[in-house]
Amino acid sequence: MYKLEGEEELEFSMLVTMDGNDSLKRVLRREPKDFDNDGNLVPGQSKERFDPRAANVGKDYFIPREKVDHWSKDKLDEWRKVWEARKKKSRRRRKKEGDTKSPMEPTKNGLETSVPSESTPAAQPTPEAPAGAAAGCEERWKNLGEDSLKRMWGIYDETGIFICLCRHGFVLLVEDMVRSGELSKYGLAACAELLEDFDGAVGSGYDVGCGFAGTLFNSPLGAKALLKKFMFLVGAFHGHAHNRLCQLIYLATYVLGLGLEDLEGCERFFSKSNAMAASIRYASVFHRRQILASYFKHFDTNETYANLSKFLVDNYWQALEILEGEPALYLGMKAAGIDDVTEFPRRLEAEFTFLKSLMADSEEDTLHMEYYQRLVNLADRRLKLELTKCKDSTASATVRRHAQENFDKAWIEVQETEVRMGVKERWLDTSPEWAEAAHLVSTKRYRLALLKLERLVVQRMFELTKMNLSQTGYKLRKHIAKALQVRSQAIRNALNSYNTAAKSIVPAGRQLSWSEVIEYAFLADFDLLRKPAELGEVRPWSTPAARLLLDKYFKIQRAREEIRRCNIEIRRVITSIRDEKAFLTAKENELQESDPGLAWCIRRYRFRRERYDLVHMERFQKLAKQAGSGLTGTLEPGVRLRQVIPEPSGMEGVVETGRQEEEIQAQALAREMEAVGASEDEEDDDDDVGGEEEDSKLAEELHTIFIVSEDDPVPLSP
Incomplete structure (x- = not known):
């Protein structure tokens, strides 16, 4: 870097x-x-x-x-x-x-x-x-x-x-x-x-x-x-x-x-x-x-690289545009009764705590729900058995035998659960434990219905995205469209199941309409429905308006951070442009008399890089002119950081990081060029040995200069 x-x-x-x-x-x-x-x-x-x-x-x-x-x-x-x-x-x-x-x-x-x-x-x-x-x-x-x-x-x-x-x-x-x-x-x-x-x-x-x-x-x-x-x-x-x-x-x-x-x-x-x-x-x-x-x-x-300055300048303007919406944030805070921006991190923490509590049911709650469900099954099978034994029943002996077997099986399941839970007295439909377990079961069904609805909506979102992708063939588009028709009916059925489950809980869960579900752009809306609001409980962060306000606050914080990062990266690019130009110009002048051919190659490469560099500088100057005081950084080049590394003798010396990288890259390329030169020597056995060595050395120096000047002075990550 x-x-x-x-x-x-x-x-x-x-x-x-x-x-x-x-x-x-x-x-x-x-x-x-x-x-x-x-x-x-x-x-x-x-x-x-x-x-x-x-x-x-x-x-x-x-x-x-x-x-x-x-x-x-x-x-x-x-x-x-x-x-x-x-x-x-x-x-x-x-x-x-x-x-x-x-x-x-x-x-x-x-x-x-x-x-x-x-x-x-x-x-x-x-x-x-x-x-x-x-x-x-x-x-x-x-x-x-x-x-x-x-x-x-x-x-x-x-x-x-x-x-x-x-x-x-x-x-x-x-x-x-x-x-x-x-x-x-x-x-x-x-x-x-x-x-x-x-x-x-x-x-x-x-x-x-x-x-x-x-x-x-x-x-x-x-x-x-x-x-x-x-x-x-x-x-x-x-x-x-x-x-x-x-x-x-x-x-x-x-x-x-x-x-x-x-x-x-x-x-x-x-x-x-x-x-x-x-x-x-x-x-x-x-x-x-x-x-x-x-x-x-x-x-x-x-x-x-050609669009590097455009990326940084566009991000800068985007951040400034977001910061212009800060007054609207304070107006929204006033309307929502929020006195201080520190309320938003607290709300985020409260939402985190709430959602974390929904991750899984406790082992005790799971046993209570299982026991309740088995008691309900036992009562249902007892009723069916009694109906087969009444005088007006037309049930055959086989049906009565099956009803008796099902009742006996349900009875055994209840007994096994009571042993595991250590129940001393069987729950009745009038006992408080029964009511509490019934509430847990209805809430569980509500969550499962919501999970199924959410999963179908996720699949629909991804299929819609795929259908609108470029280079998606006609047959695949028709296949996806047909799948979406089936998916839409499945979503309607899941929505009906969800609304039925939402009515059965106390207090009743929020009813959803078809248009609401289809227009859900963010799956966070589903997570906020997972636990129905308790009676008298108020969650100020759960309403759509409050969440929009929350996201606006955090986007403003991220915009300030983006400006800090862009100020640093813009200066890095400007410094890199200056250093690269100085490096290539010095090498060109150094070789002008001893090797004019190599100097010409360096100059040609430098001109190609400067075409991009001129555009970069024009964009940065335009940003400074149009943004005015909005530009909080500087366009003055800095000094590349030098790193202290130990020398082979054990003494410490200051070595420029970039120079060390240049030497490593130059050595690697030199080895490659030696291999290329060796293969060419085998093909051209009649050439003069001295000429071969001179050409190989020239090619090695040329490519070494290219790799050093191309890959290091302009870093991959400003």
């Missing part, structure tokens, strides 16, 4: 987003299908030849498969066994020494579940938070499902890519998903690289960040991630399909220090990269990687 001296420290030193995509699949070439010993049809063997070039192409982006497989489920299971054995051994030793407190157990130093507020946000997810917060999200996201559900068709080798971008859109790393869906090993491999390469707190957006945070903190990377304050979050678009409790902890709107970043850059990237699917479906391993690596390089240089 291109940090400057004296700049303000941010809550997140870097923001990234990661996600998987299955559009860029590649068909595995196989022999014709064959039969096994049992006569079953099996796929043929692969007939693809090993291509050594595939390992080198795109290595600046791709993580090798071997490193990804290091985080596979089998390897993690082995690690957990070793860790559990060490943990048991440590416990026995402490027990022997009389120390009952384990250093591995979570304490109140930040490992406990955070209760959201503006100071310890919803914004500070911890290793313990996902255990409850992600409850219910598994059914909504296929990449949170079991691994057995993530197997891909056998005709493919690479079944897609898993990509990580910085918030500006630069490609940081890519992984091939191999014969599988979006497994956890791809996310863990990406986290391992990020934790290795970047210091400071990193915030990572992921559509299943709520559940994957638990996977990360329970892996070998957990301690390092906790030490570096690595945090998984949920993007602004996908986040509204998560349950409300999950949103309060992970949604971008409520995360302290995130600014206006939506963490949905991968979706925008995939909307463009999906166009390559047809061209790589039947390509070789090498050519597929070559196409992807070329596209990533083009995307970084000609799209992301």
Whole structure:
């Protein structure tokens, strides 16, 4: 990262987003299908030849498969066994020494579940938070499902890519998903690289960040991630399909220090990269990687870097526009009877506490509901048995026998439950325990009806989204439209069941109309219905108007944070432009007399970069002119931060971080050019040896200058 001296420290030193995509699949070439010993049809063997070039192409982006497989489920299971054995051994030793407190157990130093507020946000997810917060999200996201559900068709080798971008859109790393869906090993491999390469707190957006945070903190990377304050979050678009409790902890709107970043850059990237699917479906391993690596390089240089200043300026204007709505917030507060803005964090905390209380029924309540239901079943079967024995009954002997057997079975079930609960006197329909259990059962039915309605609405939302996506074929659109018709009737039936259940509880739950359910844009509306309001209880945060006011307040807070971040990043870009120009100009002048050809190449490269840089500076100057006092930062370039690192002799010296990176990149490229030169020497045996060495040296210096000037002075993440 291109940090400057004296700049303000941010809550997140870097923001990234990661996600998987299955559009860029590649068909595995196989022999014709064959039969096994049992006569079953099996796929043929692969007939693809090993291509050594595939390992080198795109290595600046791709993580090798071997490193990804290091985080596979089998390897993690082995690690957990070793860790559990060490943990048991440590416990026995402490027990022997009389120390009952384990250093591995979570304490109140930040490992406990955070209760959201503006100071310890919803914004500070911890290793313990996902255990409850992600409850219910598994059914909504296929990449949170079991691994057995993530197997891909056998005709493919690479079944897609898993990509990580910085918030500006630069490609940081890519992984091939191999014969599988979006497994956890791809996310863990990406986290391992990020934790290795970047210091400071990193915030990572992921559509299943709520559940994957638990996977990360329970892996070998957990301690390092906790030490570096690595945090998984949920993007602004996908986040509204998560349950409300999950949103309060992970949604971008409520995360302290995130600014206006939506963490949905991968979706925008995939909307463009999906166009390559047809061209790589039947390509070789090498050519597929070559196409992807070329596209990533083009995307970084000609799209992301070219629009870097536009991204920052647009975010600045968006933040200023949101801040203009602050007077409207105070008017709304006055109308709602809110005296101080500190009320909003308190309301968020109250909502968190309320929703957390709905996560699961206690074991005692579950037993009471089970006992009540069995008593009801016993009474119902007693009535049916008596009806078969009355004088006017026309029931056959078989029907009477079945009624007697059902009654006996219900009687035994009641007795078993009474033994488990230790009931001394059987409940009657007039006893207070009966009434309390009846209330619990009716509330449970209400929640189940609401859950079914919510699930159908989620499916409808996703199908509508898919139907309106570009490049969705006509047949698929018709298929989705037909499914939506069936879904609409199912939603109507679920709505009727919900309204019936809502009437049966005391006090009665809120009745929903068809138009209300269909127009629900955010699934948080369902979570607020899960527990009917108790008689006389007032929840000021539960009304739609109060929640709009709450979100407006937090958006204003995020807008202020975005301005802080943009001020820092704009100055980083300006400094980087100045430093790169000075570096290239110095190299050009240095080689002007000794090697005019190489100097000309440097000048040509510098002119190409300056075309973008001039546009960047014009945009920043225009922002300063139009925003006036709204621009709180400076356009004056700063000084790149120097880092103190130990020298090989043990003495400490000040070495510029960028210069060290330049040397490493130059050495790596020099080795590549040596290999290229060697292959050319074999082809041109008749050439003069001295001329070959001179040409190889010239090419090596040229490409070294290119890689140094291109990749380092303008950083991927300002």
